[in-house]
Amino acid sequence: MEFRTLRVFVEVVRQGGFxxxxxxxxxxxxTVSKAVKQLEEEVGLPLLDRIGHRSVMTAAGEIVYRRGLKLLADRDDLSAELDELRGLKRGVLRLGLPPVGSSALFAPVFARYRQRYPGIEIRLMEHGSTKLEDILRAGEIDFAGLLAPMSADFDWQGVRSEPLVALLPQDHPMAARPALRLTDLSEMPFIIFDEGFTLHRLVLERSREAGFEPTVAAESSQIDFMIELVAAGIGVTFLPRMIATQRQHGQVRQVTLKDVGMVWNMTMAWRRGAYLxxxxxxxLAMVGEVHGRPDAPPPAGG
Structure with missing residues (x-):
């Protein structure tokens, strides 16, 4: 079984089509179709059930996909270890960062890292936490900025913990209160991040734990757009206090939330057991240096 055909099959599944x-x-x-067909011939079983323009994994396909992710990640780890053994002077750092909070938390780390290690190439991608988890699990990046708690597949180092605050229209009766609970907002439409963000799940889960199912007026990945919707009186949204403070708006008021668990815990995560x-x-040491964590690097291999 060739890594090339395995990589193609994994991408067909991950990308949702040929x-x-x-x-x-x-x-x-x-070429992609031929590679998948070659892999099916090697396995001796169909891996994809082609339904119109869609392709659904068969039972054999699910096994090959799951094992393939690990094989490809292990191959990348092997290359990294051998490169370091050869005394490679120029390295590559692959980062996945979320849109929420990265400018404040990771831009200073990025700048200091580039200054100190100019020979290291940094490859950066930006996605919501859900997709970043998939990409990190597949071994395509070294680190991802993820919110805790997260899958046991990952190890992590804390970066920043911030309470979530509610953003309400300035003329709303509850905007003048010093603090609120989610139940106080249960009759208001919610403006939340879309499903690709951990904050989407967190807000809905905490609302259900509080005993109500919120009405969702809008979902978005754009913070400024969400704040403008609040200013227009469409509903309430929720942001980490640090970010809300940076995005002050004359028609919006920030109110503290008293609910336990309405906390944004940003971490720098990597695959458990992966070679670093x-x-x-x-x-990782630079993240600790900038954000006040212990700056000793972890041992090689995790």
Missing amino acids: SQAARTVFATQS SGAARAW
């Missing part, structure tokens, strides 16, 4: 996978692996759709290159360990 044409999307072809763009990701920089190949033609015909010198460039990766230097980044």
Whole structure:
């Protein structure tokens, strides 16, 4: 079984189709189809059930996909270890950062890292936490900025903990209160992050724990847009206090939430047991240096 065909199959599943996978692996759709067919012939079982324009994994496909992710990640770890053993002077750091909070938390780390280690190439991608988890689990990045708690598949180092605050229209009766509970807001429409963000799940789970199912007026990935909707009187939204303070709006008021668990815990996460290159360990130490955590790098290998 070749890593090339395995990578193509994994991308077909992850991207949701042959044409999307072809763009990701920089190949033609015909090449991608042939690679998947070759893999099916090697396995001796169909891996995908093609239904119209959609492809659904068979039972065999699910096994190959699950095992394939680990094989590909282990291959990357092997290359990283051997490169370091050869005394590679120039390294690569692969980062996945979320749109929420990265400018305040990680831009200073990024700048200091580049200044100290100019020979390290930094490859950066930005997604919501849900997609970042998938990409990190697949071994395609070294670190991801994720919110705790998270999957046991990952180890992590804390970066910042901030309470969530409610943002209400300034003329709303509850906007003048010093603090609120979620139940006080149960009759208001909620403006929340979309499903790709951990904050989406957190707000809905805490609301249900409080005994109500919120009415969702809008979902978005754009903080400024969400704040403008609040200013227009559409509903209430929730942001980490640090970010809400940075995005002051004349028509919006920030109110503290008293509910337990309405906390934004940002971490720097990596695959449990993964080999961490010198460039990766230097980044983790830099995060600790900038944010006041112990700056000793973890031992190689995790």
